[in-house]
Amino acid sequence: MHKTVAIQGIKGSFHHIVSQQYFKNEVDVIECLSFQDTVSALLNEQADVIVMAIENSIAGSIIPNYALIDANNLQVVGEYYLDVQHHLMALPNQSIPDIMEVHSHPMALLQCAVFFKDYPHIKLVEAKDTADVAKHIQVNKSIGIAAIASDLAAETFSLNILNRSIQTIKHNETRFVIVQRYSVEINKESINKASIKFELEHKRGSLATVLNVLSDCKLNVTKIQSLPIIETPWKYAFFVDVTFAEYKDFEKANTILELMTTHIKVLGAYKNAKK
Amino acid sequence: MHKTVAIQGIKGSFHHIVSQQYFKNEVDVIECLSFQDTVSALLNEQADVIVMAIENSIAGSIIPNYALIDANNLQVVGEYYLDVQHHLMALPNQSIPDIMEVHSHPMALLQCAVFFKDYPHIKLVEAKDTADVAKHIQVNKSIGIAAIASDLAAETFSLNILNRSIQTIKHNETRFVIVQRYSVEINKESINKASIKFELEHKRGSLATVLNVLSDCKLNVTKIQSLPIIETPWKYAFFVDVTFAEYKDFEKANTILELMTTHIKVLGAYKNAKK
Numbered sequence: 172m173h174k175t176v177a178i179q180g181i182k183g184s185f186h187h188i189v190s191q192q193y194f195k196n197e198v199d200v201i202e203c204l205s206f207q208d209t210v211s212a213l214l215n216e217q218a219d220v221i222v223m224a225i226e227n228s229i230a231g232s233i234i235p236n237y238a239l240i241d242a243n244n245l246q247v248v249g250e251y252y253l254d255v256q257h258h259l260m261a262l263p264n265q266s267i268p269d270i271m272e273v274h275s276h277p278m279a280l281l282q283c284a285v286f287f288k289d290y291p292h293i294k295l296v297e298a299k300d301t302a303d304v305a306k307h308i309q310v311n312k313s314i315g316i317a318a319i320a321s322d323l324a325a326e327t328f329s330l331n332i333l334n335r336s337i338q339t340i341k342h343n344e345t346r347f348v349i350v351q352r353y354s355v356e357i358n359k360e361s362i363n364k365a366s367i368k369f370e371l372e373h374k375r376g377s378l379a380t381v382l383n384v385l386s387d388c389k390l391n392v393t394k395i396q397s398l399p400i401i402e403t404p405w406k407y408a409f410f411v412d413v414t415f416a417e418y419k420d421f422e423k424a425n426t427i428l429e430l431m432t433t434h435i436k437v438l439g440a441y442k443n444a445k446k
Numbered sequence: 447m448h449k450t451v452a453i454q455g456i457k458g459s460f461h462h463i464v465s466q467q468y469f470k471n472e473v474d475v476i477e478c479l480s481f482q483d484t485v486s487a488l489l490n491e492q493a494d495v496i497v498m499a500i501e502n503s504i505a506g507s508i509i510p511n512y513a514l515i516d517a518n519n520l521q522v523v524g525e526y527y528l529d530v531q532h533h534l535m536a537l538p539n540q541s542i543p544d545i546m547e548v549h550s551h552p553m554a555l556l557q558c559a560v561f562f563k564d565y566p567h568i569k570l571v572e573a574k575d576t577a578d579v580a581k582h583i584q585v586n587k588s589i590g591i592a593a594i595a596s597d598l599a600a601e602t603f604s605l606n607i608l609n610r611s612i613q614t615i616k617h618n619e620t621r622f623v624i625v626q627r628y629s630v631e632i633n634k635e636s637i638n639k640a641s642i643k644f645e646l647e648h649k650r651g652s653l654a655t656v657l658n659v660l661s662d663c664k665l666n667v668t669k670i671q672s673l674p675i676i677e678t679p680w681k682y683a684f685f686v687d688v689t690f691a692e693y694k695d696f697e698k699a700n701t702i703l704e705l706m707t708t709h710i711k712v713l714g715a716y717k718n719a720k721k
Contacts, residue, residue: 207559228674231509235556277552281510286481297572344674377659378670382654391650393671395684399503399619409670 177201177209177218179302183302183324189347190222194252201293204299210239213352220248220351227255227345230278232396237368237410238439240350247366247439249349255281257338260330262308263318265444267333274298274307275319279338283319286337293317305330317446348439357440359418364393365441367425369432370400370408378409381431390415393445406433414443452476452484452493454594458599460530460576461610462623465497468526477572485514490625495626498685500655502530502620505553507671512643512685515625522641522714524624532558532576532613532676535605537583542568542608549573549582550594554613558594563614580605623714632715634693637644639668642700644707645675645683656706663691668720674706681708689718 174194178186190198201218203209209275223240224234240247256278261270267290273280274404287293288346298304302379304318317333318324325332348366371377378397385392394412415421421440428435453461456477465473476493478484478579489512496514501507508578515522529624532554542565548555549571561696562568567593568634573579579593592608600607607658645653653672690696696715703710 229505229672231673233507234684297574299572372664375664375666376658378652378663378667379657382657383651384504388648388656389649392653392672393648393669393682394674395653396506397505397667397670399669407668 173197174219175199175201175217177203177212177221179203179206179209179223180300181302182304183305183321183327184300185223185253185321185345186224186347187302187320188249188323189253192253193222193249193349194265195346206236206240208232210243210245211259213245213350214243220349222251223350225250225346225348226387226394227278228340228343230281232394232410234316234396234398235379237438239346241292241436242367244353245350245438246333246353247348247441248253248351249441250444251347251349251365252427252444253345253347254344255338255345256318256336257343258322258325258332259319259327259334259337260325260332262304262312262314263329263331263332269315270295270317271315272315273319274304276301279319280337282340282343285339286334302327307407337381349441350439361442362418362421362440364412364414365421365440366410366412366438367428367435368404368408368410368438369428369435371432373407378407381409383429384427384431385411385413385424388415388427389417389420390424410438447471448474449494449505450474450476450492452478452487454478454481454484454498455575455578455632456581459575460596460603461497461503461622462577463598463614467522467528468524468622468624477543478699481511485518485520486707488520488625489518491627493511495624496520497526498625500525500623501669502553503615504651504693505556507534507669507685509673512713515623516711517518518644519628520713520715521628522623523583524716525639525719526622526624528620528622530613531596531611532560532611532618533593533597533600533607534561534594534612535580535583535590535600535607537587537589538604538606540592540608540639542587544590545592545608546590547571547576548592548594550578551576555593555613557613557618560614560667561609574705577602585637592709612630624716625714637693637696637715639687639689640693640696640715641685641687641713642703642710642712643685644703644710645681645684646707648682650654653682656684656703659702659706660686660688663690663702664692664695665699683689684715 285327
């Protein structure tokens, strides 16, 4: 059965690529203008799931997306890592000296900034979505304007790739999560990773104590991120990802953390996508 | 003696406000187009210091700025917290129904998204800098366009504030750091906070062990953020801020961490700006 997936951006975007790869091509896509809109599409049952970028190696965590998952009580049911390769593309029969402007998402421009130092005649212009620029160039037959986007975008909008993989860090991994409306069903057998959020009183050693418990319960921390809770200056929230061999070890840690933290919430338990 | 401060953005921006407040108005400002440009201005000695946003309560850490400080071996010598208030402003004699477009920085638009749900006729347009939009409205006498910016921007560019503090979270704190070229001089007496970066082998309990040491040395962790090191998938980097009563406690922890971590670096030691 085809899933309907809400993505930020349009077909040809990196979110679209992940949707295809994670669900083995069996997807219908709802194109949304913002991450907030993907959540609305999920909550009003237009979409079955969201594919949502959550962190990358350059910008770190996308905290507003954690906040969306948390505030709307959504459930993370999977993850996917995409090696994001940024290609420079334009209408056919143009070469780099013909290009006067490159439009792309601020993150893509940032990741490719070093490449453009060699081309000072090119003006960098921020845009909403990498694939959307590719579409605009095709629709408007824009001469002299290039996009930074994916192979899929070049293919979808019949653009010619002028330069492949122009990002500075060649292995440029972005992590996406697969998000559903909250459901109690969990297939414990295949699950070996979880995302949790907890809050602690701000006192010396409180975080070390929690991490000792995780370690004692045989959980590995693969990601940790503190976030001050502005309304309550003496408390801190933490987003933590853990991996484990046995689901019961995670359940045990969870039971202990319920006693040790002022608040704990499991954002999701799912299959680790890393070897 | 006046300091010359490099800031991202123009006069009237939040970086300008912080420069004035931190240095008690005794500053000359160099307006830069990007954070990278502020670093260039510092390294070529046009600027004495940079004032740089580093984290806020909504978006979390600005990891690319950590990377700039780290990669250029700069030194954090101070911090400042600003309660960022976003005001809606336009040329005089207009009211909200006259406004067709609001231009601002993506972060400001995100923080004010809920406010604009009540005004569906207003189109939100991303721009580079909050104050720069205010300047453009004044220079071009743009009717029907509003900016989201600071009191200082409204004052600097003679705009009329239509609505004050339109961001969703009313207490909206952003942390800035004061950054210099590396220097060995440190006034240990007034120092009670430090920012460090360290790397660990990815094995169970390694982070807990480090945090136990920090706690044993009487250091409080006020912020922690993991970042995968893409080139070496089995190592993790951590950015950690700690506070302490005695500088010698920090030195002791540092000495131990040099033995326990594969790499440790002090990004700066400075005076805690929080009570």
